Amino acid sequence: MNGIDANIGDVWKEPSGEATDVVLSSRVRLARNLAGFNFLSRATRDDRRQITRIVQSRLVQSGLIDSLVWVDLDKSESLDRLVMVERRLISKQHAKGDEPRAVILSEPDERLSIMVNEEDHLRIQMMRGGMALEDAYDEIDAIDDKIESVIEYAFCPRFGYLTACPTNVGAGIRVSAMLHLPALKLIGEIDKVRRAAKSMNLAVRGFYGEGSEAIGEIYQISNQTTLGKTERDILASFSTGIMPKIIEYERHARRRLMENRREIVEDRVNRALGTLRYARLLNADEAIRLLSQVRLGVVLGMIEDLDLSTVAELMLISQPAHLQKVIGTELNQAQRRAARAALMRDRVASH
Amino acid sequence: MKCDRCDNEATVHEVTIHKGQKVEKHLCEQCAQEDGIAIQSAQSIPPSLMQQFTVGIGQQAQKANRSPSCTNCGMSYTEFRQHGLLGCPDCYHTFEKQLLPLLERAQEGGTDHIGKTPNRSVGALKRQRQLTVLRKQLADALASEHYERAAELRDELRDAGVDLSSATADADEDAAT
Numbered sequence: 001m002n003g004i005d006a007n008i009g010d011v012w013k014e015p016s017g018e019a020t021d022v023v024l025s026s027r028v029r030l031a032r033n034l035a036g037f038n039f040l041s042r043a044t045r046d047d048r049r050q051i052t053r054i055v056q057s058r059l060v061q062s063g064l065i066d067s068l069v070w071v072d073l074d075k076s077e078s079l080d081r082l083v084m085v086e087r088r089l090i091s092k093q094h095a096k097g098d099e100p101r102a103v104i105l106s107e108p109d110e111r112l113s114i115m116v117n118e119e120d121h122l123r124i125q126m127m128r129g130g131m132a133l134e135d136a137y138d139e140i141d142a143i144d145d146k147i148e149s150v151i152e153y154a155f156c157p158r159f160g161y162l163t164a165c166p167t168n169v170g171a172g173i174r175v176s177a178m179l180h181l182p183a184l185k186l187i188g189e190i191d192k193v194r195r196a197a198k199s200m201n202l203a204v205r206g207f208y209g210e211g212s213e214a215i216g217e218i219y220q221i222s223n224q225t226t227l228g229k230t231e232r233d234i235l236a237s238f239s240t241g242i243m244p245k246i247i248e249y250e251r252h253a254r255r256r257l258m259e260n261r262r263e264i265v266e267d268r269v270n271r272a273l274g275t276l277r278y279a280r281l282l283n284a285d286e287a288i289r290l291l292s293q294v295r296l297g298v299v300l301g302m303i304e305d306l307d308l309s310t311v312a313e314l315m316l317i318s319q320p321a322h323l324q325k326v327i328g329t330e331l332n333q334a335q336r337r338a339a340r341a342a343l344m345r346d347r348v349a350s351h
Numbered sequence: 352m353k354c355d356r357c358d359n360e361a362t363v364h365e366v367t368i369h370k371g372q373k374v375e376k377h378l379c380e381q382c383a384q385e386d387g388i389a390i391q392s393a394q395s396i397p398p399s400l401m402q403q404f405t406v407g408i409g410q411q412a413q414k415a416n417r418s419p420s421c422t423n424c425g426m427s428y429t430e431f432r433q434h435g436l437l438g439c440p441d442c443y444h445t446f447e448k449q450l451l452p453l454l455e456r457a458q459e460g461g462t463d464h465i466g467k468t469p470n471r472s473v474g475a476l477k478r479q480r481q482l483t484v485l486r487k488q489l490a491d492a493l494a495s496e497h498y499e500r501a502a503e504l505r506d507e508l509r510d511a512g513v514d515l516s517s518a519t520a521d522a523d524e525d526a527a528t
Contacts, residue, residue, distance in 0.1 A: 033440065035440070041436040042425070042426060042438035093353050093358075096357075096358060141467075144467075148469050149470070152469075153469055154440040156440070161464075162440040164436045165437070166450055166453060169443070170458070201459055213373060225459045225461060227458040228460065228461020228462060228465060229466065230467075
């Protein structure tokens with residue numbers, strides 16, 4: 001269907017951003033609503049349908065933005081929706097329900113996705129592999145301008161872009177980075193990062209987003225303030241103020257580990273590699289934990305026959321929906337554990 | 352936050368430790384009941400304590416009742432507080448007074464947009480925004496005693512045709528708060 005298959009996009013495969021030793025991906029999201037419509041909590045089914053029609057005809061059918069694919073989520077297969085959740089193209093909430101709603105994806109790399117009728121009428125998201133928030137913002141800003149030339153946004157001078165939840169009002173911008181912090185976790189300093197981030201009004205989330213635990217020492221950090229600051233200020237304080245400090249902190253911790261506890265790190269990395277090569281049953285969380293260790297091993301030069309883009313791909317295809325796409329058939333949980341282990345054995349051993 | 356099972360707002364949050372792993376559940380009341388999670392009834396709370404709460408709720412409810420619902424979408428302030436989502440763009444105007452303190456808390460004190468402005472609202476909004484930014488910068492410059500920068504900003508504001516007496520008054524007022 002509509003371009004959703006098990007092949008992962010270039011955004012994941014060939015990270016264009018910086019600091020890929022620590023940063024898996026970075027993204028910028030803009031929340032926008034159409035003027036003249038209620039927000040979705042007060043929208044009728046007909047309103048929702050009208051919104052999807054307007055957006056589809058003006059953005060996609062008009063060819064306003066190149067290479068866009070429209071996916072009607074209320075008519076799509078649930079497995080396809082889960083693939084998109086795992087790839088972070090749509091939210092978990094957006095995958096549920098039977099109301100008229102959609103997602104627009106940019107082909108072929110899926111770096112742009114626009115959720116239509118999620119919490120806001122439009123949630124425009126630009127993703128990059130590695131750290132490249134300025135670049136992502138430049139592109140999303142230009143796309144936002146294009147959209148705004150054909151769709152009038154709900155906006156007022158005082159509060160800016162009006163959003164369903166007042167926590168997004170103003171610039172409506174969320175910048176975030178997915179960070180891999182295994183060394184800080186290992187030396188027990190991860191809570192310091194959490195506390196520091198919170199004190200700077202940043203949200204820290206786990207691998208699966210809101211309310212989730214950090215699996216495989218992967219953390220998603222994002223800004224929370226959207227009012228009273230310009231987009232550039234929000235971007236700058238995040239990507240040149242805070243992120244470099246966390247990235248350097250993790251790198252420092254890795255250096256310390258290599259100097260003082262090299263054997264322990266090597267043991268963990270190679271145990272993980274061994275499990276991936278020989279296990280017969282693996283659940284998704286365990287796969288992520290093992291791949292997290294392997295990723296560290298690749299960065300530290302302990303594993304030479306795997307690279308970061310392969311690890312990123314394995315992290316994705318170890319997820320339930322991707323796994324079923326790769327295998328090409330629906331599997332129950334027990335079948336998935338066996339299939340996942342077989343897939344990992346094959347992909348990791350073949351390197 | 353929405354319920355893990357359905358689209359309702361999650362109001363019951365349960366954290367348990369299972370085999371050393373933290374398991375979080377966020378459910379709406381109905382799904383929580385189906386899941387057998389006991390929701391503590393008001394009866395188990397000592398009456399004296401309960402009274403304190405209900406008095407507070409009563410006052411709040413009265414306050415909320417006094418504030419009118421949104422004339423466009425019919426959303427009441429109480430409803431907004433229950434779900435955290437406004438009903439339409441007009442709600443920002445209807446509930447401006449109540450929203451301001453919430454915004455201040457959630458937005459590090461920010462109550463005015465100084466970011467991007469849609470191009471389509473032509474020059475007017477943009478100019479207004481630029482002036483707001485200049486005013487804020489002037490206030491910051493004065494507060495941090497960067498008088499040279501403040502003078503430059505005052506010139507910029509004057510060039511933009513702003514009545515300086517009021518701009519400075521604004522800035523001074525801002526700087527003082």
